[in-house]
Amino acid sequence: MQVFKLCLKIIKDNIPTLMIYVVVFLGVSILATSSMSNESKEMASFTPTKTDIAFISDETGPLVDGLKEELSKVANFVEIERDTEALQDALYFRRVTYALYIPNGFTERFMGGEDVKIQKTTIPESYSSAYVDISVEKYFDLARLYLTNVENIAEEELVSKVLKDLSVTTNVELYDTRANKADTSYANFYFNYLSYSMLGVLVMGMSALMVVFSDKDIKRRNACSPISTSRINMQFILANLTFAMVTWFIMVGFCIMFNFKNSLTPATLYFVLNSFIFMICGTSLSYLIGTAVTNQEALSAVCNVVTLGPSFISGVFVPQELISQSVLRIASFTPSYWYVKANNEIAGLTSFGFEQLESVFSSILIQLGFAVAMFAVALVVAKRKRYA
Amino acid sequence: MVIRVKNLVKRYGNLVALDHLSLDVKEGEIFGLLGPNGSGKTTAINCILSLLKFDKGDIEVFNKPMTPESYDTKRDIGIVMQNVAVYKELTVYENIDYFCGLYVPDKVKRKQLVDEAIQFVGLEDYVKFQPKKLSGGLLRRLNIACGIAHKPKLIILDEPTVAVDPQSRNKILEGILELNRQGATIVYTSHYMEEVEQICSRILIIDKGKAIASGTKEELKNMITIGEKITLQTYGLTPEQISAAGNLPNVLSAEYNGSNLVIKSTKGKNNLESVLDFAKQEGIQFGTIYSELPTLNDVFLEITGKELRD
Ligand SMILES: Nc1ncnc2c1ncn2[C@@H]1O[C@H](COP(=O)(O)OP(=O)(O)O)[C@@H](O)[C@H]1O
Ligand SMILES: [Mg+2]
Numbered sequence: 001m002q003v004f005k006l007c008l009k010i011i012k013d014n015i016p017t018l019m020i021y022v023v024v025f026l027g028v029s030i031l032a033t034s035s036m037s038n039e040s041k042e043m044a045s046f047t048p049t050k051t052d053i054a055f056i057s058d059e060t061g062p063l064v065d066g067l068k069e070e071l072s073k074v075a076n077f078v079e080i081e082r083d084t085e086a087l088q089d090a091l092y093f094r095r096v097t098y099a100l101y102i103p104n105g106f107t108e109r110f111m112g113g114e115d116v117k118i119q120k121t122t123i124p125e126s127y128s129s130a131y132v133d134i135s136v137e138k139y140f141d142l143a144r145l146y147l148t149n150v151e152n153i154a155e156e157e158l159v160s161k162v163l164k165d166l167s168v169t170t171n172v173e174l175y176d177t178r179a180n181k182a183d184t185s186y187a188n189f190y191f192n193y194l195s196y197s198m199l200g201v202l203v204m205g206m207s208a209l210m211v212v213f214s215d216k217d218i219k220r221r222n223a224c225s226p227i228s229t230s231r232i233n234m235q236f237i238l239a240n241l242t243f244a245m246v247t248w249f250i251m252v253g254f255c256i257m258f259n260f261k262n263s264l265t266p267a268t269l270y271f272v273l274n275s276f277i278f279m280i281c282g283t284s285l286s287y288l289i290g291t292a293v294t295n296q297e298a299l300s301a302v303c304n305v306v307t308l309g310p311s312f313i314s315g316v317f318v319p320q321e322l323i324s325q326s327v328l329r330i331a332s333f334t335p336s337y338w339y340v341k342a343n344n345e346i347a348g349l350t351s352f353g354f355e356q357l358e359s360v361f362s363s364i365l366i367q368l369g370f371a372v373a374m375f376a377v378a379l380v381v382a383k384r385k386r387y388a
Numbered sequence: 389m390v391i392r393v394k395n396l397v398k399r400y401g402n403l404v405a406l407d408h409l410s411l412d413v414k415e416g417e418i419f420g421l422l423g424p425n426g427s428g429k430t431t432a433i434n435c436i437l438s439l440l441k442f443d444k445g446d447i448e449v450f451n452k453p454m455t456p457e458s459y460d461t462k463r464d465i466g467i468v469m470q471n472v473a474v475y476k477e478l479t480v481y482e483n484i485d486y487f488c489g490l491y492v493p494d495k496v497k498r499k500q501l502v503d504e505a506i507q508f509v510g511l512e513d514y515v516k517f518q519p520k521k522l523s524g525g526l527l528r529r530l531n532i533a534c535g536i537a538h539k540p541k542l543i544i545l546d547e548p549t550v551a552v553d554p555q556s557r558n559k560i561l562e563g564i565l566e567l568n569r570q571g572a573t574i575v576y577t578s579h580y581m582e583e584v585e586q587i588c589s590r591i592l593i594i595d596k597g598k599a600i601a602s603g604t605k606e607e608l609k610n611m612i613t614i615g616e617k618i619t620l621q622t623y624g625l626t627p628e629q630i631s632a633a634g635n636l637p638n639v640l641s642a643e644y645n646g647s648n649l650v651i652k653s654t655k656g657k658n659n660l661e662s663v664l665d666f667a668k669q670e671g672i673q674f675g676t677i678y679s680e681l682p683t684l685n686d687v688f689l690e691i692t693g694k695e696l697r698d
Contacts, residue, residue, distance in 0.1 A: 002486050002489040002490055006475065006477075006478070006486060009477065009478070010477055013477055212475060212477060215473075217469060217471040217472070217473040218473050218475070220434070220439050220469065220473065221467070221469055221473035221487070221534075222490070223437075223439055223456070224437055224439070224462060224465065224467045225462060225487075225490035225491065226459040226460070226462045226463040226490065226491060227459075227490050228457070228459060229456075
């Protein structure tokens with residue numbers, strides 16, 4: 001295990017340089033956490049507010065009073081003079097968002113089974129007026145239902161039945177889908193960003209090894225020894241893998257440490273699994289670069305391209321939704337794309353059955369495919385270079 | 389036979405680096421491969437070690453064909469490359485331990501071997517040094533220690549004394565003789581004929597990838613017509629006197645450069661005497677006169693028509 005031990009020693013000598021990457025990475029992710037926790041506070045503090053409406057009626061009676069009672073759940077009534085101009089002004093200055101007018105004889109015609117509509121004026125594109133609309137519609141729909149199905153129903157009875165039903169059915173709670181599950185946005189960000197920084201660290205560690213082992217004289221000298229080339233390569237790969245695992249363990253460990261309160265979820269498990277596979281992919285890639293590129297200057301250029309390039313086009317720095325389809329298509333030829341895609345999908349999941357995870361698993365399998373392919377190419381290249 | 393090379397041909401593009409080179413190395417000898425820079429010594433060594441693909445020829449080491457996969461054979465070979473191959477990340481001790489460890493997995497045994505090697509090359513005071521802190525001579529000694537620590541049966545040293553101070557050089561040459569006394573077969577390449585003459589029991593002279601002569605140093609010197617070289621330090625010789633000197637018995641040539649008359653003659657008993665008689669007869673005043681036996685340089689010069697050392 002001479003080669004293995006030597007590799008670990010070389011990496012140990014390079015820890016200070018590698019630490020720069022890790023520290024910068026952790027710094028950025030801590031900054032990101034603090035900004036994200038503010039965001040989620042805002043989200044939690046959102047409460048629906050009652051909207052101001054004008055309720056104008058030419059008549060009274062159980063049906064109209066019932067409507068008013070029902071609407072009071074979603075709206076405040078504002079007294080407005082009964083002329084068109086005053087109404088327009090009120091709407092224009094947003095004193096009310098909705099004006100509702102019930103003409104004389106409305107109740108009679110409604111009870112007679114006619115399809116009458118109340119008149120309304122709203123300001124466009126207002127969420128709150130939509131609530132009012134829904135309430136009004138529900139009220140009359142239900143009333144019409146009783147009217148057609150219960151023969152000779154009295155107006156008072158009808159209204160009381162409708163209000164009773166609405167008090168049950170309208171009591172639908174709006175679940176925030178996020179409220180029930182841990183906040184994955186930080187983990188999502190952290191793990192996406194990990195693809196850049198982990199790849200950076202892996203490739204750097206590998207280059208440090210390559211600088212030593214691609215030396216022609218050293219290579220020849222090792223080739224004179226009774227240790228076979230494949231065993232030397234194997235020790236080399238093993239050292240790379242050990243280094244990669246330690247790096248991965250530290251980086252993932254930090255995430256769980258920082259974000260512990262949100263980490264006890266199945267999503268974390270899949271984030272970790274995904275990043276582990278990506279780490280294997282990264283090891284494979286760095287081994288390939290190390291064997292294929294022997295020129296020292298070219299090596300550092302290639303390292304930058306290989307770590308930064310995919311991260312940019314795969315949505316590590318910019319969300320995938322904001323990247324054009326054609327760029328994403330190119331990105332899909334890099335493992336980073338599939339890694340980030342899987343992370344985003346994991347972050348969006350609320351349940352973790354096989355069906356929901358299918359797409360995540362296929363992304364992970366694709367990454368494994370990349371790892372195997374790159375490793376195979378690296379072996380071929382290494383074999384070809386034996387007699388260099 | 390420890391090494392047997394037959395009709396080895398190696399080309400680099402159009403350049404024929406080795407041209408049907410054959411050589412045998414017998415057990416227990418110090419075999420010298422002598423040739424000027426670029427004559428193909430390193431190429432030959434690299435082919436023997438299966439580090440290079442060659443175009444033609446057969447190579448056997450310890451009576452087995454040598455291939456890149458001959459790991460058992462490699463275990464018995466110690467190699468000291470022309471270019472120092474050590475890890476600058478490791479100290480002197482760690483380097484020797486690393487290379488020894490490629491051959492000797494056992495830790496306890498290895499520690500002893502490494503300590504012996506350090507003592508052997510005299511690097512006791514530098515065990516914790518990194519290679520970049522070592523002088524050229526010490527670095528060469530480290531390179532040697534890395535190659536021989538595992539006590540191989542065959543040791544190949546490719547120009548181990550290039551760019552080395554005289555003190556380190558002598559230490560290295562003595563060391564090689566000692567390793568040979570301990571039973572190792574040695575292959576030693578150099579372009580310094582004095583070194584080869586000093587330590588090698590058998591010598592192969594190569595030039596432009598071709599073997600041009602081989603044998604013990606005495607055998608090599610017997611091959612050529614010059615048997616003795618007499619130098620007379622004197623001034624103002626006439627052309628007649630120079631040509632008369634050239635016509636003395638046994639004399640092959642007489643050359644004069646204004647201060648030294650160099651007379652080369654075949655082997656004979658009375659060569660110096662006849663030159664002295666000639667000087668007395670002609671009334672030539674001379675400062676010093678001395679006689680030398682031919683060197684390997686003369687051998688090389690007579691066969692190739694050029695000096696070995698350039
Ligand atoms: N890798 C190579 N490519 C092309 N020519 C080479 C290479 N290595 C050596 N040569 C040439 O082969 C000849 C023999 O070189 P070498 O074996 O190094 O000589 P020596 O060791 O005797 O000094 C030289 O002319 C050298 O220029
Ligand atoms: Mg050489």
